[in-house]
Amino acid sequence: xxxxxxxxxxxxxxxxxxxxxxxxxxxxxxxxxxxxxxxxxxxxxxxxxxxxxxxxxxxxxxxxxxxxxxxxxxxxxxxxxxxxxxxxxxxxxxxxxxxxxxxxxxxxxxxxxxxxxxxxxxxxxxxxxxxxxxxxxxxxxxxxxxxxxxxxxxxxxxxxxxxxxxxxxxxxxxxxxxxxxxxxxxxxxxxxxxxxxxxxxxxxxxxxxxxxxxxxxxxxxxxxxxxxxxxxxxxxxxxx
Numbered sequence: 001x002x003x004x005x006x007x008x009x010x011x012x013x014x015x016x017x018x019x020x021x022x023x024x025x026x027x028x029x030x031x032x033x034x035x036x037x038x039x040x041x042x043x044x045x046x047x048x049x050x051x052x053x054x055x056x057x058x059x060x061x062x063x064x065x066x067x068x069x070x071x072x073x074x075x076x077x078x079x080x081x082x083x084x085x086x087x088x089x090x091x092x093x094x095x096x097x098x099x100x101x102x103x104x105x106x107x108x109x110x111x112x113x114x115x116x117x118x119x120x121x122x123x124x125x126x127x128x129x130x131x132x133x134x135x136x137x138x139x140x141x142x143x144x145x146x147x148x149x150x151x152x153x154x155x156x157x158x159x160x161x162x163x164x165x166x167x168x169x170x171x172x173x174x175x176x177x178x179x180x181x182x183x184x185x186x187x188x189x190x191x192x193x194x195x196x197x198x199x200x201x202x203x204x205x206x207x208x209x210x211x212x213x214x215x216x217x218x219x220x221x222x223x224x225x226x227x228x229x230x231x232x233x234x235x236x237x238x239x240x
Contacts, residue, residue, distance in 0.1 A: 015088040021095030025051035035065040116240040128177040135184035164236040174224025
């Protein structure tokens with residue numbers, strides 16, 4: 001389930017890219033599959049171990065173009081262990097809302113991006129996130145949880161203040177907002193609720209692209225994304 005549109009990001013084979021706060025690696029895997037040289041960066045060593053194993057499995061299965069490389073790196077988003085202007089593309093998906101010192105993290109993303117390079121930042125969208133917070137404290141009051149809710153203007157302002165140019169915006173995962181509202185209403189950990197379980201099956205069918213269901217869910221998301229898309233996606237560039 002990808003949040004970033006790599007065509008809009010301008011990703012090309014051979015680009016050196018960093019997926020900052022990669023988590024389980026969904027964007028890192030897709031960029032590797034497209035022929036980029038990928039660094040999956042995170043502070044969670046266990047997650048990075050799983051990502052590294054899947055990178056190796058992808059290579060062994062012949063799923064990546066010849067010459068493409070991928071590696072993992074553990075570290076702190078506030079002090080990235082990379083040289084200035086090292087990367088052609090930067091992805092930071094669903095990360096900044098977890099970081100109290102977000103402007104420091106943004107400055108680091110800008111520092112490691114080369115002039116002329118592009119960056120994609122995604123965060124939870126204001127309205128769907130505000131509803132989740134209103135329905136459940138448990139949703140966000142956890143270790144490492146969300147520390148803020150961004151408005152689009154606030155985040156664009158912080159990114160452009162750091163020296164980036166805002167090139168466009170999108171919204172994604174419209175089907176996921178009602179699912180999380182339901183979970184917040186019945187209890188975030190209550191996975192046995194019948195309505196939540198049924199909705200989860202729909203999302204799994206969508207991710208697995210089950211024939212028939214895929215056309216239905218893609219159509220529903222196309223309608224819902226502008227209205228209640230769970231994520232805001234910003235595309236930016238660093239002036240040459």
